[in-house]
Amino acid sequence: MQPELVGVETARSLVRAATAAPSMHNAQPWRFRLLRDSGTLQLWADLTRVLPHTDPTGRGLHIGCGAAVFNLRVAAAEAGWDAAVRLLPAPEDPRLLATIGLERLERLEPGPEPDRPRLRPASAGHEDPAGLIPLGSAVFRRHTNRFPFRDEPVHEVLRAQLADAAAREGAQLVFPAEWHSENVLELIRDAEGRDATDPGRLKDLERWTRTGTEAETAVDGVPEYAFGPRERDGHRVIRDFAGRGTGGPAGAGRAGDRESAVFEAAPQLALLGTTEDRPFDWLRAGEALERVLLTATLRGLSVSLTSQALDWEDLRWPVRDPATGMGYVQMVLRIGYGPKIPATPRRPVDDVLDIV
Numbered sequence: 606m607q608p609e610l611v612g613v614e615t616a617r618s619l620v621r622a623a624t625a626a627p628s629m630h631n632a633q634p635w636r637f638r639l640l641r642d643s644g645t646l647q648l649w650a651d652l653t654r655v656l657p658h659t660d661p662t663g664r665g666l667h668i669g670c671g672a673a674v675f676n677l678r679v680a681a682a683e684a685g686w687d688a689a690v691r692l693l694p695a696p697e698d699p700r701l702l703a704t705i706g707l708e709r710l711e712r713l714e715p716g717p718e719p720d721r722p723r724l725r726p727a728s729a730g731h732e733d734p735a736g737l738i739p740l741g742s743a744v745f746r747r748h749t750n751r752f753p754f755r756d757e758p759v760h761e762v763l764r765a766q767l768a769d770a771a772a773r774e775g776a777q778l779v780f781p782a783e784w785h786s787e788n789v790l791e792l793i794r795d796a797e798g799r800d801a802t803d804p805g806r807l808k809d810l811e812r813w814t815r816t817g818t819e820a821e822t823a824v825d826g827v828p829e830y831a832f833g834p835r836e837r838d839g840h841r842v843i844r845d846f847a848g849r850g851t852g853g854p855a856g857a858g859r860a861g862d863r864e865s866a867v868f869e870a871a872p873q874l875a876l877l878g879t880t881e882d883r884p885f886d887w888l889r890a891g892e893a894l895e896r897v898l899l900t901a902t903l904r905g906l907s908v909s910l911t912s913q914a915l916d917w918e919d920l921r922w923p924v925r926d927p928a929t930g931m932g933y934v935q936m937v938l939r940i941g942y943g944p945k946i947p948a949t950p951r952r953p954v955d956d957v958l959d960i961v
Contacts, residue, residue, distance in 0.1 A: 609709040610644030613960060615684060619646065619707075620958045622680035622744050624951050626895055627910065628669030629660055630813035631949050633825050635670050635702075638959045648674060648703040651957075654825075656813075658805030659916055664887050668935060670702050671891020672898075675774070676744055677705060679899070682737035685710050692888050702888060736773070743902035748948050750907040751833030751843045753868045754941030763904055767875065767940075770900040776893030776935070777878050781926045786874045789937060790842060792920050796913035797845060806916075814846055824952045831949050834866040842872045842939060843909050874911075875938040876924065878931035890935035897938070907943030912936050 611619075616639045628634060634654040638647040650666055660666060674690060681688040689706040693699065733739075764780055771778035781789065800806045813826040820828035832846045847863060877894055879886040901908050914920040915934060924934045 608644075610641070611639075611646075611686065611707040613639065613641070615686075616646060616960070617954050617958060618684065619677050619680045619686075621954050623648075623673040623677040624954070624957060625744050625747070626669060626672035626676050626891075627747075627749055627898070628672070629656060629665035630809065631825055631827050632656060632666075632669075632813055633952055633957070634666045635673050635957060636959070637957055638961060640961060644707055646677070646705040646707065647701060648705070650700045650702055652700065656809040658803070659800075659809045663884070664935070665916075667702065667884050667887035668891040668894060671888035671893075672895035673891075674703050674705070674888065675892040675895035678735075678892075679737045679740050679744060681705075681707060682733060682735070683741040693885055699884065740896070740899040740903065743899040745948075747898050747902045748946055749831070750909050750943040750946050751831060751846075752907075752943050752946060753834070753866050754872075754907060754939070754943045756869050756871070757942050759873055759906065759940055763906065764875075766904065767897050767900055770896040771877060771893045774893035774896050775879070775889050777929070777931050778875055778893075778897060778938075779878075779926055779929045779931060780873070780875050782928065783871070785926050785928070786872070789874055789876075789914070789924055790872065792914040792924055793842065793911055793937070796917050796920055799917060800913060801845070810846065824950045824956070827949060830947060832863065834864045837865040837867050842868060843911050844913055869941060872911075872939050873941050875940055876926055876931065876934050877936040877938060878925070878934045880932040882933040886933070887935065894936055901940065905942070906940055909939045910936060911939045 616637075620637045623637070624633060624635065632654045634651045636649040636651045638649065639645075640647065648670060650663070650670065655663065655666060674692075678688045678690065686707045687710050689708065691704045691706075693702065694704050695701045768778045768780075800810075815823040815826045815828040817829075820830060827846045829847070833843060835847070836842070875897075877890060877897065879890050898908055914924050915937065921934065924937065925931055
């Protein structure tokens with residue numbers, strides 16, 4: 606019997622879930638292709654959506670695309686498909702980031718005759734050894750939260766669950782001690798100051814910042830309703846998409862127009878890292894990041910990605926926690942309990958999916 610191939614509508618549904626993933630500046634640097642003859646999905650880097658000054662190595666692009674791969678795996682498991690992922694399958698063309706072979710899951714169940722079991726789709730109750738299906742309800746509820754969090758500690762049990770989520774995807778998540786968290790916050794503020802005066806990075810910010818009426822119809826980028834308020838004490842712990850001056854990017858000059866707020870006195874940070882630092886590791890870090898973010902969403906936690914210091918080569922190494930064996934920090938997360946926020950926009954599936 607020929608295996609069932611994934612159809613166009615199923616592929617559209619899977620890609621829609623994939624594109625709910627976070628990406629740097631919400632640039633959504635991905636392109637999907639369905640090969641109908643084989644039922645395979647390909648994920649390609651969309652090089653028209655790179656951030657040349659902020660992400661010159663493409664590390665952030667790979668992390669975002671890795672997160673999209675994980676969302677696709679979750680959506681496939683929910684729909685009763687096994688997703689066999691190959692990362693960087695074509696060394697001769699590094700733009701091809703992943704292939705995802707989809708096979709319909711089936712399981713044995715007792716038939717009318719004990720010696721003749723029959724098959725039925727796994728979506729009717731198949732095993733889920735990777736623990737993906739419970740995460741499905743969080744895919745479209747997960748949002749980066751740039752608003753103040755409550756000064757309420759995240760319990761050790763929840764921290765352990767988040768660390769386990771990262772480990773299941775081959776990464777490490779650590780919660781640094783207070784002294785190192787303070788050091789990381791200083792590095793983040795240093796990076797924020799540099800970003801605010803770097804013409805190239807301001808150009809990247811301008812391209813992906815959406816204000817005014819543009820924010821109402823945007824399908825990508827960061828709209829002004831997601832900027833979050835100004836920090837009243839001036840100590841940034843999140844990326845300032847509104848800018849700091851009277852010129853520069855589209856958001857610049859609006860900082861004074863926003864409400865100010867007091868953020869948590871001691872932001873709770875977590876460092877996500879990998880042993881090596883190659884494109885393959887960046888993709889795996891993205892998968893681990895998204896598993897952590899979906900797990901956090903299910904547990905009622907809010908997260909913002911505050912990795913500005915990692916965008917500066919001389920600041921990246923000091924972010925690493927010397928008390929752990931982590932090789933390379935790939936993401937800095939701020940975790941806590943924040944308000945409900947609206948989602949940032951996503952491009953329509955037809956804009957990111959080719960069918961051949």
